[in-house]
Structures are given as C-alpha cells and as structure tokens.
Amino acid sequence: MQLTEHPSHLKIRGAAPFSARQTFTCGQCFRWQAQPDGSWLGIVDGQAARVWDEDGALCIAAPRAQFDALWRAYFDCGTDYAAICRSFSVDDFTARAAAFGAGIRILRQPPWEALCTFLLSQCNNIPRITAIVQRLCEQWGEPVAHEGRTLYTFPAPEVLADASPQALAPLRAGYRAPYLIAAAQAVASGALSLEALRGLPTADARREVMQLRGVGRKVADCFLLFGLHKLDAFPVDTWMKKAAAYYGGDMKRFAGSPVAGVYQQYFFYYVREHQLGK
DNA sequence: TGCCAGGCCGAAA
DNA sequence: TTTCGGCATGGC
Numbered sequence: 447m448q449l450t451e452h453p454s455h456l457k458i459r460g461a462a463p464f465s466a467r468q469t470f471t472c473g474q475c476f477r478w479q480a481q482p483d484g485s486w487l488g489i490v491d492g493q494a495a496r497v498w499d500e501d502g503a504l505c506i507a508a509p510r511a512q513f514d515a516l517w518r519a520y521f522d523c524g525t526d527y528a529a530i531c532r533s534f535s536v537d538d539f540t541a542r543a544a545a546f547g548a549g550i551r552i553l554r555q556p557p558w559e560a561l562c563t564f565l566l567s568q569c570n571n572i573p574r575i576t577a578i579v580q581r582l583c584e585q586w587g588e589p590v591a592h593e594g595r596t597l598y599t600f601p602a603p604e605v606l607a608d609a610s611p612q613a614l615a616p617l618r619a620g621y622r623a624p625y626l627i628a629a630a631q632a633v634a635s636g637a638l639s640l641e642a643l644r645g646l647p648t649a650d651a652r653r654e655v656m657q658l659r660g661v662g663r664k665v666a667d668c669f670l671l672f673g674l675h676k677l678d679a680f681p682v683d684t685w686m687k688k689a690a691a692y693y694g695g696d697m698k699r700f701a702g703s704p705v706a707g708v709y710q711q712y713f714f715y716y717v718r719e720h721q722l723g724k
Numbered sequence: 725t726g727c728c729a730g731g732c733c734g735a736a737a
Numbered sequence: 738t739t740t741c742g743g744c745a746t747g748g749c
Contacts, residue, residue, distance in 0.1 A: 577747095
C-alpha cells in the first residue's frame with residue numbers, strides 16, 4: 447500500500463486497482479451514495495467521507511488521522527487483492543469473474559450494520575434494500591452534517607430494540623421488520639455480542655448468529671463475510687450453483703478456502719451484472 | 725396479471 | 738431429510 451497526501455484528499459494505491467463503483471454497488475453494502483461528479487458519499491461509525499477512484503487508486507477526502515483510525519481498515523487496505531485474483535483464475539469462467547471483480551474490496555463494515563442490512567436483503571433486490579436502509583437511517587439514525595449535506599448514522603441496536611413493528615411500518619420492510627427488532631433486542635440486551643463472535647471460528651460464529659429469528663444460512667454467511675470479515679465464510683446460493691453448473695465453474699473447489707468469501711463476491715457480481723444463471 | 729428479488733419459517737411428507 | 742406454501746413489498 448502506497449499513501450500520498452494531497453491538500454484535499456488522500457490517495458492510496460494498492461497492488462490491485464480500486465473501483466469505487468464496483469466496491470459500492472457489488473451487493474456487499476447499501477449505504478454509499480453516488481454523486482454527480484463520480485464520487486461517493488458515505489458514513490461509517492459516525493464518520494462521513496467522500497471517496498472516488500483515480501487511475502486505480504483509492505482517493506478519500508478525509509483527515510489523515512481519520513484514515514488511520516477508520517478508513518484504512520474499512521477499505522481493507524492491507525489485503526493483497528491482486529494475489530487473490532490470481533489464485534481465483536483457475537479456468538475460463540473464474541478468470542472472467544476475477545477480472546470483472548478486480549476492483550472490489552471486501553469492506554470491513556460495522557457488524558451490526560451488516561447484520562441488519564442482510565436481514566433486510568432476504569427475498570429482496572438491491573435498489574429496494576438500499577431504499578429501506580436509507581429510510582431506516584433517516585428515521586432512526588443521527589444526522590451528521592458533511593459538505594453542506596446531511597447524512598445519517600446507522601441506528602444503534604438500543605434504538606431499534608425499543609421500536610414497535612408499527613413504528614417500523616414506514617420502512618415498508620414487510621415481514622423483515624420483526625426480524626430487525628428481535629436482533630436489536632438480542633444485541634442491546636447483551637444476549638448476543640457481535641464483537642465476541644469475531645473471536646470464534648467461522649462455523650461457531652455462524653451457529654450463534656443463526657439463533658436469531660430470520661437469520662438462515664445465507665444471511666448468516668453474508669454477516670460473517672461483510673460484518674466480521676471472515677473470508678472463509680462461503681454463501682452457497684441457488685444462483686451460484688446454477689451459474690457454476692451452466693458455465694462449468696466448480697465453486698466447490700473454493701469452499702473452505704481462506705478467501706472463499708472474496709471468490710463468492712466476485713462470482714455474485716459477475717453473474718448478476720451479466721444476468722447469468724437465470 | 726404474474727413473476728421475481730442475494731430467504732426464512734414451520735408444517736407435512 | 739427434503740419439499741412447499743406463506744410471508745410484505747415493489748418493479749418490470
């Protein structure tokens with residue numbers, strides 16, 4: 447990683463090119479907002495920032511101290527994604543998926559936020575998930591002024607734990623709203639510690655989080671990958687199996703790999719963008 | 725109108 | 738153990 451400090455922003459170059467659009471729209475997060483100038487506005491742990499890519503480098507308009515404290519880890523700057531891509535390219539299909547997803551970083555999102563957004567993702571589509579999450583934050587999060595705009599933090603579990611299903615009705619999250627409340631109550635009460643799950647082996651953490659209502663294998667694996675950065679979590683989806691079978695990519699060979707989650711995300715993005723496996 | 729969207733739950737076989 | 742309908746909502 448090579449960091450250059452400019453007057454208005456920081457520029458970070460890694461071994462692999464960074465793509466803001468791919469990273470923010472590949473389906474791993476639902477909070478970054480595209481701006482007319484091609485940059486993206488986001489807020490993580492109450493800290494807002496504008497991000498864009500330039501010649502494959504990650505550019506971020508944030509103070510250096512904030513970068514060191516938050517964004518360096520959030521954008522997973524210490525991981526060699528070029529090496530991951532190389533290890534991924536074992537046949538024609540995987541090579542195409544690896545090349546297509548090469549700009550993606552697996553973000554280290556706050557666990558609570560990742561859990562909630564993927565609870566909301568079930569049987570849903572990305573634009574609607576994004577809209578529901580936005581309404582959730584606007585209604586229950588804290589406003590943060592940034593560059594003349596107002597962004598909203600992701601609401602804390604303590605806030606949602608006290609909410610009634612009726613109060614969440616404006617989200618139009620449907621049957622997922624009670625799942626959200628149940629998860630908030632579990633976390634807020636201390637019955638479930640998401641941070642404690644970090645220290646557990648992936649299988650044990652999966653078993654724990656699946657105790658929550660509305661958390662099945664799929665939501666659990668997305669939480670493990672995007673919320674706890676457990677790269678060996680490997681969601682096995684219907685679409686992936688279909689696509690793998692149709693295109694000859696054998697996804698089973700990647701299961702259990704230390705970076706299986708990265709592979710699955712490249713696959714998901716590639717398959718989705720090319721509307722494969724339908 | 726019908727189908728699908730990064731599923732999960734509970735019942736029935 | 739597998740299969741299947743129901744569950745809210747909204748876009749196409």
